[in-house]
Amino acid sequence: MARHLITSAIPYIxxxxxxxNLVGSQLPADLYARYLxxxxxxxxxxxxxxxxxxxxxxxxxxxxKPVADYCAEMHDVQAEIAAGFRLSFDxxxxxxxxxxxxxxxxxxxxxxxxxxxxxxxxxxxxSVADGRFLPDRYIEGTCPNCGYTSARGDQCDNCTKQLxxxxxxxxxxxISGSTDLEMRETKHLFLRQSAxxxxxxxxxxxxxxxxxxxxxxxxxxxxxxxxxxDRGITRDLSWGVPAQFEGAPWAGMEGKVFYVxxxxxxxxxxxxxxxxxxxxxxxxxxxxxxxxxxxxxxxQFMGKDNVPFHTLGFPVxxxxxxxxxxxxxxxxxxxxxxxxxxxxxxxxxxxVFMDQALSILPADYWRWWLLSxxxxxxxxxxxxxxFQSSVNKxxxxxxxxxxxxxxxxxxxxxxxxxxxxxxxxxxxxxLMAQFSEGLAAYVKAMDAIQVRRSAEELRALWVLGNExxxxxxxxxxxxxxxxxxxxxxxFALNLIRLYAVLSRPFIPDAAQAIMxxxxxxxxxxxxxxxxxxxxxxxxxxFTVPENLFRKITDEEREDWAKRFAGRRD
RNA sequence: GGCUAGGUAGCUCAGCAGGUUAGAGCACGUGACUCAUAAUCACGGGGUCGGGGGUUCGAGUCCCCCCCUCGCCA
Numbered sequence: 047m048a049r050h051l052i053t054s055a056i057p058y059i060x061x062x063x064x065x066x067n068l069v070g071s072q073l074p075a076d077l078y079a080r081y082l083x084x085x086x087x088x089x090x091x092x093x094x095x096x097x098x099x100x101x102x103x104x105x106x107x108x109x110x111k112p113v114a115d116y117c118a119e120m121h122d123v124q125a126e127i128a129a130g131f132r133l134s135f136d137x138x139x140x141x142x143x144x145x146x147x148x149x150x151x152x153x154x155x156x157x158x159x160x161x162x163x164x165x166x167x168x169x170x171x172x173s174v175a176d177g178r179f180l181p182d183r184y185i186e187g188t189c190p191n192c193g194y195t196s197a198r199g200d201q202c203d204n205c206t207k208q209l210x211x212x213x214x215x216x217x218x219x220x221i222s223g224s225t226d227l228e229m230r231e232t233k234h235l236f237l238r239q240s241a242x243x244x245x246x247x248x249x250x251x252x253x254x255x256x257x258x259x260x261x262x263x264x265x266x267x268x269x270x271x272x273x274x275x276d277r278g279i280t281r282d283l284s285w286g287v288p289a290q291f292e293g294a295p296w297a298g299m300e301g302k303v304f305y306v307x308x309x310x311x312x313x314x315x316x317x318x319x320x321x322x323x324x325x326x327x328x329x330x331x332x333x334x335x336x337x338x339x340x341x342x343x344x345x346q347f348m349g350k351d352n353v354p355f356h357t358l359g360f361p362v363x364x365x366x367x368x369x370x371x372x373x374x375x376x377x378x379x380x381x382x383x384x385x386x387x388x389x390x391x392x393x394x395x396x397x398v399f400m401d402q403a404l405s406i407l408p409a410d411y412w413r414w415w416l417l418s419x420x421x422x423x424x425x426x427x428x429x430x431x432x433f434q435s436s437v438n439k440x441x442x443x444x445x446x447x448x449x450x451x452x453x454x455x456x457x458x459x460x461x462x463x464x465x466x467x468x469x470x471x472x473x474x475x476x477l478m479a480q481f482s483e484g485l486a487a488y489v490k491a492m493d494a495i496q497v498r499r500s501a502e503e504l505r506a507l508w509v510l511g512n513e514x515x516x517x518x519x520x521x522x523x524x525x526x527x528x529x530x531x532x533x534x535x536x537f538a539l540n541l542i543r544l545y546a547v548l549s550r551p552f553i554p555d556a557a558q559a560i561m562x563x564x565x566x567x568x569x570x571x572x573x574x575x576x577x578x579x580x581x582x583x584x585x586x587x588f589t590v591p592e593n594l595f596r597k598i599t600d601e602e603r604e605d606w607a608k609r610f611a612g613r614r615d
Numbered sequence: 616g617g618c619u620a621g622g623u624a625g626c627u628c629a630g631c632a633g634g635u636u637a638g639a640g641c642a643c644g645u646g647a648c649u650c651a652u653a654a655u656c657a658c659g660g661g662g663u664c665g666g667g668g669g670u671u672c673g674a675g676u677c678c679c680c681c682c683c684u685c686g687c688c689a
Contacts, residue, residue: 262619266687350619350686381620382686389685418640423628424621425685432627435641443654451651458650498628502639516656521649535650593652 049088049341051332051372052079053314055348055356056096056141059120060105062127064399065428066383066390069416070349074378074497076133077417078345080551081492083134085571090332092317093128094139095121098286099306100181107221113285117142130404131413132554137324139317141309142285146316150287150309151294153363154235154279158295162238162366164276165296170232171199171211175224178301179232179282180211184221187214233298235289236276237308242362243274249365250357253377257422259350260379264357274358279308311360315371336370345376345495353379378495381421385428386607397428398610406606410553411437411595417552418501430607434598441553445508445545446594449560452515452538453590459524459531464539464586466532468579474537477514482575484510488548504549511541539564539588540579544572556594563591 054075057063072093079091097117106116117140125138140146157163171180185199190213199211211217218225239246250264268274280289286303290296315333322329331338346356356377364371383390390397403412415433418440419426456465470478488503515538524531546560547569561567565588572578582588 259620263687266618384685419627427627429627432641436627438652439641442652447652447654449651451654453651455650502629505640512655515650516648519648519650521651524650595652597652 047087048082048343049332050079050082050090051339051342051344052082052089052091053344053346054091054093055346055352056094056310056313057124058099058101059095059097059117059124060101061120062123062399062401064385064390064397065403065412065416066385066397067349068131068400068412069383069420070380071347071352072128072133073131073413073416074380074420074495075345075347076131076135077497077500077551078347078378078492078495080134080554084547084550084569089136090318090321091134091136092139092314092321093133093135093137094141094313094317095124096306096310096313097121097140097142098283098303098309099281100183100283103283103285104183104220114142127400127404131400131409134554137317137321139313139320141306141313141316143313143316143320145319145323146309146313147287149316149319150304150312151291153312153367154289154304154308155291155293155295156367156369157237157363160366160368162241162362163279163296164236164238165233166236166278167231167233169229170282171217171227172230172232173219173222173224174226174228175222176219178284179230180219180221180227181281181283182211184219185211185214185217185227186220187217190215232282234278234302235280235296235299237279237359237362238276239274239358239362240276242366243268245365246274246358246361249361256377257379259381260353260357260377263350263353263379267354267358277307277359279305281305307355307359308363311355312363333372334370335372339372342372343376344372344374345378346374347378348380350379350381353377376495381423381425383416383419383421383426383428386430386611396611402610407437407598408555410555411441414441414501414553417497418505420497422496422498430603434600434603437595438597440505440508441556441595442593442597444505444512445549445556448508448511448515449542449545449563449591449594452535452542453563453588455520456535456539457590459520460535462588462590464536464582464584464588466529466536467584468536468540469533470537470579471533473514473518477510478575478579481507481510485548485572485575492551501552504552507548508545511538511545514538514541536582536584537579540582543568543581544578547572547578559591559594564588 052075055071057067057072075091079089083089102117103113106113109116121140128135128138154163171185173180182199186196188195189197197214199214212229216225217227219227247268250261250268253261280299280302282301283303287309289302289304290299318329318332321327332342333339348356356374361373364373385397415436418436484503484507488500488507491499491503518534520531520534523534542560543564543566546557550557550569564582565586566582568581
């Protein structure tokens with residue numbers, strides 16, 4: 047039994063995420079976590095909400111709520127939706143937790159003591175009326191380029207020109223509307239990533255088995271242009287981890303907090319501490335190599351936009367601390383999922399959001415499609431036609447119908463119990479050989495976290511069941527040799543139990559429905575097929591389950607395509 | 616403009632340490648079967664692997680140039 051630490055990139059707090067976000071990190075992480083648990087390994091699967099920063103403040107202001115209240119509410123909303131998708135986190139934490147406050151300040155202090163943080167004085171826009179410095183996004187004015195009156199301090203949304211706040215005509219504070227703005231000197235902390243460049247480069251070079259997507263992005267940031275740059279890790283906000291604290295190796299940082307990309311990954315650790323505090327568990331054995339984590343395999347999942355923070359920023363924090371923290375072993379990154387010829391868009395409400403998805407169909411339908419089309423080698427594309435045909439064919443026809451025809455046939459001819467012991471005849475032995483080969487391919491793909499390939503191999507196993515049944519034809523055999531027909535069905539029922547076990551990482555609800563119908567609780571992984579195929583003995587009672595999956599009709603498909611094309615209501 | 620990843624059957628994608636007639640699923644056609652959610656199974660049609668050069672006995676698979684798409688950066 048091995049020990050696996052798994053983290054998913056933590057979703058930002060300002061609203062409900064769309065399917066592209068889901069398939070880029072949380073869902074494949076869940077697949078892997080479930081698979082490893084299924085194999086009997088010890089798994090710690092951590093996720094959280096990323097709550098600090100400007101967008102959270104803006105979203106809270108828009109909702110007319112204090113930012114702390116807003117985040118608390120949205121965390122609960124996201125947690126509920128995650129549960130709806132059956133994401134099996136051991137803990138779904140919050141980057142605003144006391145644990146993360148303390149740990150982020152701990153890392154900042156240690157990094158400061160290691161000489162990896164420097165103070166930088168720069169000029170920034172200050173709002174006298176608001177009594178605070180304003181991030182670029184908090185300033186609006188008229189674009190000097192196109193005349194758009196609501197251009198932001200960092201960029202004009204109308205003509206997309208990159209701007210500096212001082213470029214704006216009639217600049218004003220987004221918070222108060224005040225035009226009483228002035229440039230003032232201010233001090234920020236920078237993480238000296240550049241000092242760790244060689245070490246990071248060696249580390250990345252040593253990861254020859256990582257996805258190209260991961261290493262190529264890391265190398266680009268390491269070597270592109272002038273190479274890896276130091277990055278500011280503080281911001282002028284009130285919502286966040288205070289940058290001035292007792293024992294801090296610097297002064298004058300009052301009113302500033304750490305920037306999200308610094309504290310967000312630290313939440314992986316703090317989230318585990320939250321779990322420990324809630325359950326009485328031991329977090330250190332997962333994260334401290336001096337306290338039991340030396341044999342932990344740590345895998346991170348994320349979309350490609352998050353790769354720089356996980357290959358450079360966070361490792362600088364971990365390695366630079368000089369303390370024995372567990373460093374990531376494997377980074378699985380994903381491309382983007384597009385929606386019907388364009389991008390998913392949170393701001394324009396284009397595409398399907400997680401809550402909407404669940405309101406239309408149960409989690410398994412989405413899990414199956416998303417995972418079997420995960421954007422691994424390139425950006426992938428969601429279309430309703432593809433979704434409909436995949437779900438109908440793979441889930442309803444290939445798997446669902448197999449379970450249905452076997453259980454119903456048995457009930458009709460022999461009643462609601464396994465009608466015979468499993469006896470491996472020539473046909474069954476041949477199938478077991480094929481199955482064994484297919485299972486090995488499935489396991490190999492899962493071990494390598496090849497998501498699409500895994501789905502393909504799993505489906506191939508389902509198909510074997512149909513091939514077997516079709517060739518064995520118990521419905522005609524029963525007319526001349528009832529004992530033989532009983533044997534075929536006993537074998538098929540046991541095959542179905544195996545499908546439940548093997549399919550659980552992808553479609554946990556359907557897997558449970560099968561097991562419940564079979565009145566079985568043996569979820570153990572079929573390390574030995576010959577034993578596993580006999581798990582349900584003769585006379586074992588079962589029930590005929592409701593159809594596992596329904597089909598998506600053309601009318602529904604057209605209706606949904608129309609509904610999600612534009613504005614989210 | 617720089618960089619990344621791509622451009623392979625109608626659709627979604629595999630394949631790429633270069634090597635027999637280029638694969639899968641879906642869709643399509645024919646047949647089988649009738650237990651099952653008009654499901655399943657078998658067989659078949661269909662691609663000059665973005666374009667052009669080159670290396671090689673041999674190239675979707677390596678090199679060069681060009682075109683197109685997506686994203687990141689400037």
